[in-house]
Amino acid sequence: MKDWIMGLIAGLLVSVAILSFMALIATKACAQTSWENNPLNYKNSPYNFDNSQYNYKNSQYNWENSPYNLDSKNGIYNNEGNRIGYEVRNSQGTRNIYDNNGNRVGYQR
Numbered sequence: 001m002k003d004w005i006m007g008l009i010a011g012l013l014v015s016v017a018i019l020s021f022m023a024l025i026a027t028k029a030c031a032q033t034s035w036e037n038n039p040l041n042y043k044n045s046p047y048n049f050d051n052s053q054y055n056y057k058n059s060q061y062n063w064e065n066s067p068y069n070l071d072s073k074n075g076i077y078n079n080e081g082n083r084i085g086y087e088v089r090n091s092q093g094t095r096n097i098y099d100n101n102g103n104r105v106g107y108q109r
Helices: 002-031
Strands: 075-077 083-089 095-099 104-108
Antiparallel strands (some): 083 095
């Protein structure tokens, strides 16, 4: 009977240790997503006109963003050297990333 109780206590201690470790990892993961990088922050939102593809500064129709502009300084290229998009910084410091069709595919702060 004594061995059974000791086994139960040991199992509970291991379970508590594992759950504590998992909670610690989850807390650190949540702490890394700051409000500055949160997609719900209006500065990062596609509904902010500074980030919109309809803003001419961000548009694929702007010559600075065009894949046909060989002197473009904001092109994004894959490992094979093919242009896959472009980036535009807005006035709030967000770097918006667009594909060659002008669709916003990401951002970085």
